[in-house]
Amino acid sequence: MHEAHKRLRPGREREAFKKEPAKRRPAFTLIELMVVIGIIALLMVIAIPLIGRALEQARQADCASNLRQFSVAIMVYRNDRSNDPIPTPPWLSNLYPSYMTAPSSYICRTDRSRGREGSRPNGVFENDFDETDDTEFNPSGPTAYGRNPDIRRCSYMYEFSAAPCSWNWSSYLGTSLADVDRNADGVASWAEVKMYHMQNGDEWNKHQPYGESMFPMIRCFQHHAFKKVHTPEGLQAWTLNVAYAGNVFEAPLFWEYNFGPP
Numbered sequence: 446m447h448e449a450h451k452r453l454r455p456g457r458e459r460e461a462f463k464k465e466p467a468k469r470r471p472a473f474t475l476i477e478l479m480v481v482i483g484i485i486a487l488l489m490v491i492a493i494p495l496i497g498r499a500l501e502q503a504r505q506a507d508c509a510s511n512l513r514q515f516s517v518a519i520m521v522y523r524n525d526r527s528n529d530p531i532p533t534p535p536w537l538s539n540l541y542p543s544y545m546t547a548p549s550s551y552i553c554r555t556d557r558s559r560g561r562e563g564s565r566p567n568g569v570f571e572n573d574f575d576e577t578d579d580t581e582f583n584p585s586g587p588t589a590y591g592r593n594p595d596i597r598r599c600s601y602m603y604e605f606s607a608a609p610c611s612w613n614w615s616s617y618l619g620t621s622l623a624d625v626d627r628n629a630d631g632v633a634s635w636a637e638v639k640m641y642h643m644q645n646g647d648e649w650n651k652h653q654p655y656g657e658s659m660f661p662m663i664r665c666f667q668h669h670a671f672k673k674v675h676t677p678e679g680l681q682a683w684t685l686n687v688a689y690a691g692n693v694f695e696a697p698l699f700w701e702y703n704f705g706p707p
Contacts (some may be wrong), residue, residue, distance in 0.1 A: 451469045453530035453532055455459070472512065474596060478565060480540055481603060482505075483697075488506075488522055496689060497610075498671075501555065501668070501671045504553070504554040504555045504668075505668060505685070506556070507554050508553045508554065508555065508668070508685055508686055509552065509669070509693055510707050511551075511601075511662060512601075512665065512685060512686075512693045514545065514685050514695055515537060515540070515545070515550070515601070515661075515663055515687055516687045516691045516692070516693065517691075518540045518544035518645065519533065519544075519662070519663075519691070520535065520691050521539060521542070522544055522597045523546055530627040530628045531627055531628060531634075531636050531637065533605045533662075534605075534635055535590065535591045535592065535606065535607035535636075536579050536590075536592040536593065536606055536607060537551065537596070537599060537603045537663070538551075538579050538592045538593035538594075538595070538651075539591070539592065541593055541595060541596050545663075546551050547613035548595075548596055551596055551598065551599045551601065552599070552600050553595040553600035553602065553665055553667040554603065554666075555668050555671070556600040556667045559598060560580060560597075560598025560599050560600045561580065561582065563577075563578030563579075563580055563582070563583075563599070564577060564578060564579070564599065564600065564601055564603075564664070564665075564666060565602060565666050566666065566669070568668070569666070569669060570666070570682075570698075572612070573612075574602070574612070575604050576589075576608040576609065576611055577602055577603060577604070577608050577635060578599070579592055579596065579599035579601070579603060579606070580596075580597060580598050580599055581594060581597045581598070583608075585608075589608065590606070590607040590608050590609075591607055592607075596654040600665065601663050601664065601665055602663065602664045602665075602666065603635075603637050603662070604635055604661060604663070604664065605632050605636040605639050605640070605662055606634070606635045607635070607636060608634060608635055609632050609633065609635075610633050610634060610635045610637075610638040610706065612672075614633065614638045614642070616648075617645075617647055617648050618638070618642055618645065618647050619648065620645070625637045631643065639660075639662075642655070643655050643689060649701055650701065650704065655704070656690075656704075657688060657690040658688050658689075658690040658692055658694075659688055659694065659700070659703050660688055660689045660690075660700075661684075661686040661687070661688060661696065661700050662686075662687050662688060663686060663687040663688075664700075665684060665685040665686070666682060666684055666698070667684065668682075668683055668684070669684075669698075671683075674689075674697045676697045676699060676702045677702065678699065678702075681697040681698040681699060681702075682697070682698045683695065683696075683697065684696050684697065684698060684700070686700065
Protein backbone atom coordinates (compact mmCIF):
# COMPACT_ATOMS: atom_id res chain seq x y z
CA MET A 446 0.00 0.00 0.00
CA HIS A 447 2.84 2.32 0.82
CA GLU A 448 4.54 1.50 -2.50
CA ALA A 449 1.36 2.23 -4.45
CA HIS A 450 1.03 5.57 -2.74
CA LYS A 451 4.56 6.44 -3.68
CA ARG A 452 3.94 5.49 -7.33
CA LEU A 453 0.88 7.73 -7.54
CA ARG A 454 2.38 10.78 -5.88
CA PRO A 455 4.39 12.13 -8.83
CA GLY A 456 1.34 12.06 -11.07
CA ARG A 457 -0.76 13.86 -8.52
CA GLU A 458 1.90 16.51 -8.17
CA ARG A 459 1.97 17.04 -11.93
CA GLU A 460 -1.81 17.29 -11.99
CA ALA A 461 -1.79 19.79 -9.17
CA PHE A 462 0.89 21.80 -10.95
CA LYS A 463 -1.21 21.94 -14.13
CA LYS A 464 -4.12 23.34 -12.21
CA GLU A 465 -2.01 26.21 -10.73
CA PRO A 466 -2.49 29.41 -12.71
CA ALA A 467 0.74 30.76 -14.31
CA LYS A 468 2.16 33.80 -12.56
CA ARG A 469 2.71 36.81 -14.88
CA ARG A 470 5.12 39.64 -14.12
CA PRO A 471 3.19 42.90 -13.94
CA ALA A 472 4.16 45.44 -16.68
CA PHE A 473 5.52 48.91 -15.93
CA THR A 474 2.89 51.56 -15.75
CA LEU A 475 3.18 54.73 -17.83
CA ILE A 476 4.01 56.75 -14.73
CA GLU A 477 6.81 54.35 -13.75
CA LEU A 478 8.29 54.56 -17.25
CA MET A 479 8.18 58.35 -17.16
CA VAL A 480 9.91 58.39 -13.76
CA VAL A 481 12.70 56.13 -15.07
CA ILE A 482 13.14 58.27 -18.20
CA GLY A 483 13.21 61.41 -16.05
CA ILE A 484 15.91 59.98 -13.79
CA ILE A 485 18.03 58.99 -16.80
CA ALA A 486 17.61 62.47 -18.32
CA LEU A 487 18.60 64.11 -15.03
CA LEU A 488 21.72 61.96 -14.75
CA MET A 489 22.69 62.91 -18.32
CA VAL A 490 22.22 66.62 -17.56
CA ILE A 491 24.54 66.23 -14.57
CA ALA A 492 27.09 63.96 -16.27
CA ILE A 493 27.56 65.65 -19.66
CA PRO A 494 29.04 68.93 -18.31
CA LEU A 495 31.30 66.95 -15.98
CA ILE A 496 32.52 64.85 -18.90
CA GLY A 497 33.01 68.01 -20.99
CA ARG A 498 35.07 69.66 -18.25
CA ALA A 499 37.17 66.54 -17.80
CA LEU A 500 37.89 66.38 -21.54
CA GLU A 501 38.82 70.07 -21.62
CA GLN A 502 41.16 69.62 -18.66
CA ALA A 503 42.84 66.80 -20.59
CA ARG A 504 43.17 69.08 -23.63
CA GLN A 505 44.66 71.83 -21.46
CA ALA A 506 47.22 69.38 -20.09
CA ASP A 507 48.12 68.38 -23.65
CA CYS A 508 48.41 72.06 -24.62
CA ALA A 509 50.74 72.70 -21.67
CA SER A 510 52.87 69.76 -22.85
CA ASN A 511 53.13 71.34 -26.34
CA LEU A 512 54.17 74.64 -24.80
CA ARG A 513 56.87 72.98 -22.71
CA GLN A 514 58.27 71.43 -25.89
CA PHE A 515 58.36 74.87 -27.53
CA SER A 516 60.03 76.28 -24.44
CA VAL A 517 62.87 73.75 -24.55
CA ALA A 518 63.27 74.20 -28.31
CA ILE A 519 63.50 78.00 -28.05
CA MET A 520 65.98 77.84 -25.17
CA VAL A 521 68.25 75.60 -27.26
CA TYR A 522 67.79 77.84 -30.32
CA ARG A 523 68.69 80.94 -28.30
CA ASN A 524 71.75 79.24 -26.91
CA ASP A 525 72.90 78.40 -30.44
CA ARG A 526 72.42 82.01 -31.58
CA SER A 527 73.27 84.00 -28.47
CA ASN A 528 75.30 86.55 -30.47
CA ASP A 529 72.52 87.41 -32.94
CA PRO A 530 70.89 90.88 -32.69
CA ILE A 531 67.58 89.06 -32.34
CA PRO A 532 68.41 85.71 -30.69
CA THR A 533 64.88 84.31 -30.96
CA PRO A 534 63.53 82.25 -33.89
CA PRO A 535 61.68 84.29 -36.55
CA TRP A 536 58.67 81.97 -36.24
CA LEU A 537 57.72 78.87 -34.29
CA SER A 538 57.63 77.09 -37.64
CA ASN A 539 61.38 77.73 -38.02
CA LEU A 540 61.98 75.38 -35.09
CA TYR A 541 60.89 72.47 -37.29
CA PRO A 542 62.51 70.00 -37.87
CA SER A 543 65.83 70.79 -36.15
CA TYR A 544 64.37 71.70 -32.75
CA MET A 545 60.76 70.45 -32.97
CA THR A 546 60.16 67.07 -34.57
CA ALA A 547 56.35 66.71 -34.55
CA PRO A 548 54.02 69.02 -36.55
CA SER A 549 51.19 67.82 -34.30
CA SER A 550 52.76 69.81 -31.43
CA TYR A 551 51.77 73.00 -33.26
CA ILE A 552 48.06 72.24 -32.78
CA CYS A 553 46.14 72.79 -29.55
CA ARG A 554 43.51 70.06 -29.19
CA THR A 555 40.93 72.64 -28.08
CA ASP A 556 41.38 74.53 -31.36
CA ARG A 557 38.35 73.54 -33.43
CA SER A 558 39.89 74.92 -36.63
CA ARG A 559 42.97 72.71 -36.10
CA GLY A 560 45.24 75.72 -36.63
CA ARG A 561 43.54 77.01 -39.77
CA GLU A 562 42.28 80.24 -38.18
CA GLY A 563 45.62 81.09 -36.62
CA SER A 564 46.34 81.95 -33.03
CA ARG A 565 43.40 84.22 -32.17
CA PRO A 566 40.05 82.64 -33.13
CA ASN A 567 38.28 84.82 -35.67
CA GLY A 568 35.65 87.14 -34.24
CA VAL A 569 36.51 86.38 -30.61
CA PHE A 570 39.00 89.16 -29.95
CA GLU A 571 38.95 92.81 -30.94
CA ASN A 572 42.11 92.42 -33.04
CA ASP A 573 43.19 89.10 -34.53
CA PHE A 574 46.75 90.31 -35.36
CA ASP A 575 46.66 87.96 -38.33
CA GLU A 576 50.13 89.07 -39.45
CA THR A 577 51.40 86.79 -36.65
CA ASP A 578 49.53 83.71 -37.92
CA ASP A 579 52.18 81.04 -38.40
CA THR A 580 50.11 79.28 -41.07
CA GLU A 581 49.94 78.90 -44.82
CA PHE A 582 47.07 81.42 -44.70
CA ASN A 583 49.18 84.31 -43.40
CA PRO A 584 48.10 87.49 -45.29
CA SER A 585 51.65 87.83 -46.65
CA GLY A 586 51.78 84.24 -47.88
CA PRO A 587 53.02 80.85 -46.64
CA THR A 588 56.65 82.04 -46.48
CA ALA A 589 55.83 85.41 -44.86
CA TYR A 590 58.94 87.07 -43.39
CA GLY A 591 60.89 83.81 -43.51
CA ARG A 592 58.37 81.38 -41.98
CA ASN A 593 58.77 77.68 -42.72
CA PRO A 594 56.02 76.50 -45.15
CA ASP A 595 56.50 72.89 -44.01
CA ILE A 596 54.37 73.84 -41.00
CA ARG A 597 50.97 74.62 -42.51
CA ARG A 598 48.87 75.18 -39.37
CA CYS A 599 49.57 76.57 -35.91
CA SER A 600 47.25 77.27 -32.96
CA TYR A 601 49.72 79.39 -30.98
CA MET A 602 50.54 83.09 -31.09
CA TYR A 603 54.26 83.78 -31.14
CA GLU A 604 54.76 87.36 -29.92
CA PHE A 605 58.43 87.42 -30.95
CA SER A 606 57.76 86.76 -34.63
CA ALA A 607 59.48 88.48 -37.56
CA ALA A 608 56.20 89.99 -38.79
CA PRO A 609 55.93 93.83 -38.74
CA CYS A 610 54.20 94.91 -35.55
CA SER A 611 50.76 96.39 -36.27
CA TRP A 612 49.62 97.71 -32.87
CA ASN A 613 50.25 101.25 -31.67
CA TRP A 614 53.50 100.36 -29.91
CA SER A 615 55.29 103.71 -30.36
CA SER A 616 52.98 105.79 -28.17
CA TYR A 617 52.27 102.98 -25.70
CA LEU A 618 55.96 102.24 -25.14
CA GLY A 619 56.98 105.89 -25.43
CA THR A 620 59.70 105.20 -27.96
CA SER A 621 60.60 105.43 -31.64
CA LEU A 622 61.72 103.12 -34.42
CA ALA A 623 65.36 104.08 -33.89
CA ASP A 624 65.25 102.67 -30.34
CA VAL A 625 63.45 99.46 -31.31
CA ASP A 626 65.03 98.49 -34.66
CA ARG A 627 67.76 96.07 -33.55
CA ASN A 628 68.76 94.81 -36.99
CA ALA A 629 68.53 98.28 -38.62
CA ASP A 630 66.25 97.17 -41.45
CA GLY A 631 63.82 100.06 -40.99
CA VAL A 632 60.99 97.79 -39.79
CA ALA A 633 59.77 97.25 -36.25
CA SER A 634 59.07 93.53 -36.00
CA TRP A 635 57.07 91.95 -33.21
CA ALA A 636 60.30 90.48 -31.84
CA GLU A 637 62.03 93.87 -31.70
CA VAL A 638 59.03 95.61 -30.16
CA LYS A 639 58.52 92.90 -27.56
CA MET A 640 62.20 92.80 -26.62
CA TYR A 641 62.10 96.55 -25.97
CA HIS A 642 58.75 96.18 -24.19
CA MET A 643 60.13 93.56 -21.80
CA GLN A 644 63.28 95.51 -20.99
CA ASN A 645 61.76 98.99 -20.69
CA GLY A 646 58.15 98.52 -19.66
CA ASP A 647 55.22 100.55 -20.95
CA GLU A 648 52.71 103.25 -20.12
CA TRP A 649 50.71 100.88 -17.89
CA ASN A 650 53.58 100.02 -15.51
CA LYS A 651 55.22 103.46 -15.70
CA HIS A 652 58.07 102.18 -17.87
CA GLN A 653 59.51 99.68 -15.40
CA PRO A 654 61.13 96.52 -16.84
CA TYR A 655 59.00 93.39 -16.82
CA GLY A 656 60.31 90.20 -15.31
CA GLU A 657 61.29 87.55 -17.87
CA SER A 658 59.41 84.82 -16.01
CA MET A 659 56.04 86.56 -16.50
CA PHE A 660 56.55 88.18 -19.91
CA PRO A 661 54.78 86.04 -22.56
CA MET A 662 56.59 84.78 -25.60
CA ILE A 663 54.07 82.20 -26.82
CA ARG A 664 50.36 82.41 -26.05
CA CYS A 665 47.41 80.03 -26.39
CA PHE A 666 43.97 81.69 -26.60
CA GLN A 667 42.09 78.53 -27.61
CA HIS A 668 40.63 77.83 -24.15
CA HIS A 669 38.81 81.20 -23.94
CA ALA A 670 35.33 79.61 -24.02
CA PHE A 671 36.01 77.20 -21.17
CA LYS A 672 37.71 79.30 -18.54
CA LYS A 673 37.57 82.94 -17.45
CA VAL A 674 39.50 84.92 -14.84
CA HIS A 675 38.63 88.05 -12.87
CA THR A 676 40.60 91.21 -13.69
CA PRO A 677 40.12 94.94 -13.00
CA GLU A 678 38.48 95.05 -16.46
CA GLY A 679 36.02 92.27 -15.55
CA LEU A 680 36.06 88.64 -16.72
CA GLN A 681 38.68 87.87 -19.33
CA ALA A 682 39.72 84.83 -21.31
CA TRP A 683 42.16 82.49 -19.57
CA THR A 684 45.40 81.82 -21.45
CA LEU A 685 48.37 79.46 -21.28
CA ASN A 686 51.74 81.04 -22.02
CA VAL A 687 55.46 80.45 -22.35
CA ALA A 688 57.49 83.22 -20.71
CA TYR A 689 60.74 84.59 -22.13
CA ALA A 690 62.50 82.81 -19.26
CA GLY A 691 61.05 79.51 -20.52
CA ASN A 692 58.46 78.70 -17.85
CA VAL A 693 54.81 77.92 -18.68
CA PHE A 694 52.34 80.13 -16.80
CA GLU A 695 48.65 81.08 -16.73
CA ALA A 696 47.39 84.61 -17.36
CA PRO A 697 44.28 86.57 -18.33
CA LEU A 698 43.97 87.95 -21.85
CA PHE A 699 45.73 91.12 -20.64
CA TRP A 700 48.71 89.36 -19.12
CA GLU A 701 49.84 92.61 -17.43
CA TYR A 702 47.26 92.00 -14.72
CA ASN A 703 49.49 89.17 -13.44
CA PHE A 704 51.71 91.95 -12.15
CA GLY A 705 50.70 94.12 -9.23
CA PRO A 706 49.38 97.60 -9.99
CA PRO A 707 52.24 100.00 -10.79
